[in-house]
Amino acid sequence: MARSLTLAVCQTGPVQRAASRAETVGRLVHLLEQAAAAGADLAVFPELALTTFFPRWMLDDDEIEAFYETSCPGPETQPLYDAARRLSVGFALGYAERVVENGRVRRFNTMDLIGRDGALVGRYRKMHVPGQETPEPGTTVHLERRYFEPGNLGFPVFRFGDVRVGLALCNDRRWPETYRMLCLGGAEVALIGYNTPMLLDEAPALAHLRMFHNHLPMQAGAYQNTLWVAAAAKAGIEDGQALIGGSCIIAPTGEIAAQALSIGDEVVVYRADLDLIAACRRVNFDFARYRRPAEYRLIAERAGPPED
Numbered sequence: 001m002a003r004s005l006t007l008a009v010c011q012t013g014p015v016q017r018a019a020s021r022a023e024t025v026g027r028l029v030h031l032l033e034q035a036a037a038a039g040a041d042l043a044v045f046p047e048l049a050l051t052t053f054f055p056r057w058m059l060d061d062d063e064i065e066a067f068y069e070t071s072c073p074g075p076e077t078q079p080l081y082d083a084a085r086r087l088s089v090g091f092a093l094g095y096a097e098r099v100v101e102n103g104r105v106r107r108f109n110t111m112d113l114i115g116r117d118g119a120l121v122g123r124y125r126k127m128h129v130p131g132q133e134t135p136e137p138g139t140t141v142h143l144e145r146r147y148f149e150p151g152n153l154g155f156p157v158f159r160f161g162d163v164r165v166g167l168a169l170c171n172d173r174r175w176p177e178t179y180r181m182l183c184l185g186g187a188e189v190a191l192i193g194y195n196t197p198m199l200l201d202e203a204p205a206l207a208h209l210r211m212f213h214n215h216l217p218m219q220a221g222a223y224q225n226t227l228w229v230a231a232a233a234k235a236g237i238e239d240g241q242a243l244i245g246g247s248c249i250i251a252p253t254g255e256i257a258a259q260a261l262s263i264g265d266e267v268v269v270y271r272a273d274l275d276l277i278a279a280c281r282r283v284n285f286d287f288a289r290y291r292r293p294a295e296y297r298l299i300a301e302r303a304g305p306p307e308d
């Protein structure tokens with residue numbers, strides 16, 4: 001029997017710092033309703049979907065707490081989980097997670113996968129955390145490494161019904177290891193959320209390539225790992241900073257099957273043919289037969305090329 005999963009990318013426009021959680025969650029519920037009306041099984045929201053992208057600022061300790069969730073769902077986010085159950089649509093949601101582990105406060109850039117019943121299926125914590133801990137002269141202020149530890153949950157693959165789903169967040173999408181780990185874990189679908197500034201001060205000459213460099217690694221990752229990729233941006237002018245859109249659904253052929261056209265709240269829906277994965281494997285990527293893992297040891301042993 002043919003297998004498919006109807007995916008929805010729920011791109012959002014900016015979430016300004018002044019916005020209340022209730023207002024933002026209301027927008028997300030409305031997007032989920034649109035996804036359900038279009039027949040979606042599973043939706044993906046952006047990275048840090050509940051707040052402005054606060055790592056663009058150097059903040060005092062007493063200012064940062066407002067951006068983190070101490071439980072998800074919490075009182076303010078519960079309506080989104082209730083909507084999932086009411087609509088019978090799953091979703092993946094990016095948010096800033098504050099957790100106490102072994103008596104220590106830890107902060108992660110997190111994405112949860114939620115089932116059609118509104119219950120947690122699984123959690124991913126962003127692995128590739130870019131930026132700096134304190135502002136560095138000549139670079140765009142991007143302080144994710146101040147506000148988040150690198151993830152400590154690996155690259156898990158979860159069951160959503162009979163479909164195997166992996167998660168990734170923003171900068172993760174630029175690294176081939178992300179997709180390979182998900183592929184080797186059995187993922188058929190990768191859900192990605194992102195916040196990507198249009199301009200990076202350190203590389204203004206590359207500004208015209210921002211969208212190309214958004215889609216290039218996701219298309220390559222989908223193709224080389226025979227995955228469906230669904231990626232949701234937070235886009236538009238957010239607290240004075242321009243974020244790119246370009247949210248899309250990518251087939252295991254590497255083709256963009258559907259793409260958002262706006263830089264605001266927008267839902268893109270596409271029925272992903274999961275049998276295409278096997279077809280793509282037959283053509284080029286019979287992994288078990290042709291890969292040479294014993295020859296790839298350096299990938300696990302070295303972070304980068306030798307210095308000299």
Ligand code: CDV
Nearest residue numbers: 130142170171195196197
């Ligand atoms: N949120 C991100 O991880 N943003 C990075 C920027 C800083 C380059 C990205 O890869 O899009």
